[in-house]
Amino acid sequence: MRQTPLLKSVLELLKKKGGPCSVPDLQLQLSNLGLEPNKTSLYRLLEKLVAKGEIETVLLDNRTVYYELKREHHHHFVCESCETIQCLEDESLETRIHALEDNLAAQGLKIKAHQFSFTGQCAACQ
Ligand SMILES: [Zn+2]
Ligand SMILES: [Zn+2]
Ligand SMILES: [Zn+2]
Known part of the structure; x- marks a missing residue:
């Protein structure tokens, strides 16, 4: 997987958070870093990281999918x-x-x- 600035920032944000993070939350924090990925490419990136076992999805309610560093x-x-x-x-x-x-x-x-x-x-x- 290519170490794009987006990939690096997503992993850093999740690490800093130390818990589950929703996609809108991630988008907000990425935009504070000057990164404006569209929703589709952000989801695609997250799905790749899930497939690689670096992060996992957390279902806390039926409305929102959260992502968290695998632990x-x-x-x-x-x-x-x-x-x-x-x-x-x-x-x-x-x-x-x-x-x-x-x-x-x-x-x-x-x-x-x-x-x-x-x-x-x-x-x-x-
Ligand atoms: Zn957790
Ligand atoms: Zn509270
Ligand atoms: Zn348990």
């Missing part, structure tokens, strides 16, 4: 008021979910993945 499996908290997203990692939660997945497998269900997120109000918005 260890985790969940998210979304503030309904300011739409701030926090990454949540909890090993004991994963241990319990995996135990549940084993139970489901014993019942004949083939589990491939799980995903869920928490919604509510962040400390600042309460």
